[in-house]
Amino acid sequence: MSNLAINGGKKVFEVPANIPSWPPVYEDTADEIREIYLSHAWSFYGKKEVEFNNEFAKYTGANCCAMMANGTVTLEVAMQALGIGPGDEVIVPAYTWIATGEAVVVVGATPVIVDIDPATFCIDPAKIEEAITAKTKAIIPVHLYGSMADMDKIMAIAKKHNLFVIEDCAHAHGGEWNGKHVGTIGDVGSFSFQQSKTVASGEGGACITNDEALGEKMGRISHIGYQYAAKQGQASTPPPIGLICHNYRITEFQALILLSQLRNLRRDTETRAASAEFLREKLNAIDGITVQEKGRCATLQGYYMLGVRIDSDRLKEGITRAEFAQAVNAEDAPVSTGWGNLMNRQKLWSVPESMYRIESCAVAERLATKELITIPLQWLMCTREELAKLAEAFAKVAAEYIR
Numbered sequence: 001m002s003n004l005a006i007n008g009g010k011k012v013f014e015v016p017a018n019i020p021s022w023p024p025v026y027e028d029t030a031d032e033i034r035e036i037y038l039s040h041a042w043s044f045y046g047k048k049e050v051e052f053n054n055e056f057a058k059y060t061g062a063n064c065c066a067m068m069a070n071g072t073v074t075l076e077v078a079m080q081a082l083g084i085g086p087g088d089e090v091i092v093p094a095y096t097w098i099a100t101g102e103a104v105v106v107v108g109a110t111p112v113i114v115d116i117d118p119a120t121f122c123i124d125p126a127k128i129e130e131a132i133t134a135k136t137k138a139i140i141p142v143h144l145y146g147s148m149a150d151m152d153k154i155m156a157i158a159k160k161h162n163l164f165v166i167e168d169c170a171h172a173h174g175g176e177w178n179g180k181h182v183g184t185i186g187d188v189g190s191f192s193f194q195q196s197k198t199v200a201s202g203e204g205g206a207c208i209t210n211d212e213a214l215g216e217k218m219g220r221i222s223h224i225g226y227q228y229a230a231k232q233g234q235a236s237t238p239p240p241i242g243l244i245c246h247n248y249r250i251t252e253f254q255a256l257i258l259l260s261q262l263r264n265l266r267r268d269t270e271t272r273a274a275s276a277e278f279l280r281e282k283l284n285a286i287d288g289i290t291v292q293e294k295g296r297c298a299t300l301q302g303y304y305m306l307g308v309r310i311d312s313d314r315l316k317e318g319i320t321r322a323e324f325a326q327a328v329n330a331e332d333a334p335v336s337t338g339w340g341n342l343m344n345r346q347k348l349w350s351v352p353e354s355m356y357r358i359e360s361c362a363v364a365e366r367l368a369t370k371e372l373i374t375i376p377l378q379w380l381m382c383t384r385e386e387l388a389k390l391a392e393a394f395a396k397v398a399a400e401y402i403r
């Protein structure tokens with residue numbers, strides 16, 4: 001007789017977990033937003049934008065930071081500033097949000113989609129090397145959910161083949177690889193501050209770099225050609241001819257919200273990392289379940305989610321990953337199943353087959369379509385008792401659905 005909640009049994013969470021609402025809000029920030037509103041100074045290299053650029057550069061240890069409208073245009077601007085365009089190929093992982101690949105198409109280059117590592121779910125360095133051609137110009141590793149791509153191996157490949165590396169850090173704020181903040185190891189680090197992200201302002205993004213000339217270019221591209229920290233209507237020098245610029249500006253409201261979150265980022269990253277370790281131990285102890293591994297050299301892991309793999313070979317006849325997740329949800333333990341497919345098979349992907357190349361991606365396909373369950377960020381702010389119950393919900397479902 002099944003005692004799963006989905007079959008009418010008692011829920012593991014008789015009282016729902018106190019999962020915090022996301023993004024976080026602070027009363028003092030609400031007051032400061034009012035001040036900005038009343039000041040009439042809402043945009044254009046305002047005080048808060050410049051302050052966030054300085055603070056985020058300091059936090060990450062980068063030389064420059066350029067805030068922008070979102071974490072898709074940051075990828076585009078990074079590629080444009082590096083001179084990537086038509087005729088070039090850019091290697092991207094098969095399991096990521098479509099923006100990683102579509103940004104490559106927007107700048108006129110060709111995304112080359114390669115497989116991921118089965119343990120970290122991030123791009124597999126061996127597959128990168130196999131996909132390199134004379135046209136390859138760059139690699140975009142994505143530090144996915146709660147892990148990090150192997151930056152040492154990727155940088156060695158990039159050096160050997162003279163390639164640029166743009167780290168897609170949309171999921172990895174606060175993460176450190178061998179003590180270095182993600183985004184500072186490659187040529188550019190691209191961040192998203194979209195509202196589900198670890199650091200969130202509704203919409204928003206930033207590029208960081210250690211190369212000041214590159215930082216200056218990225219600032220100009222995203223500010224329709226203006227030099228850094230310019231006042232509106234006061235361009236001192238023009239952008240170089242051929243550097244096609246755009247308006248991807250962020251507003252003062254967003255910069256203020258991000259500054260308020262940056263103050264707590266280290267503390268919150270450490271809290272989430274400790275919660276993830278607690279869950280990792282409990283979930284890895286369940287037969288048929290393995291938690292996404294941390295980055296090989298993670299000295300501090302920044303979590304956006306915790307990825308969990310349900311071994312599809314071990315699921316009982318007729319049981320799917322979706323049903324497993326639904327059964328966990330029915331215990332009042334909300335979890336999700338990720339994007340559900342490879343980047344080029346997600347519903348919103350609109351790039352014709354002639355405009356990208358995909359290598360064999362069996363690892364990503366199995367994970368994305370049959371095995372991945374994601375535990376959202378907010379869980380990692382819950383108490384140990386709640387996390388223990390979340391693991392209990394997985395164990396309870398596994399006892400019935402895994403053989």
Ligand SMILES: Cc1ncc(COP(=O)(O)O)c(C=O)c1O
Nearest residue numbers: 070071072097099170192193194
């Ligand atoms: C891996 C990855 N890269 C880039 C982006 C794009 O960020 P944005 O939504 O801010 O444009 C996202 C957004 O979810 C993402 O998950």
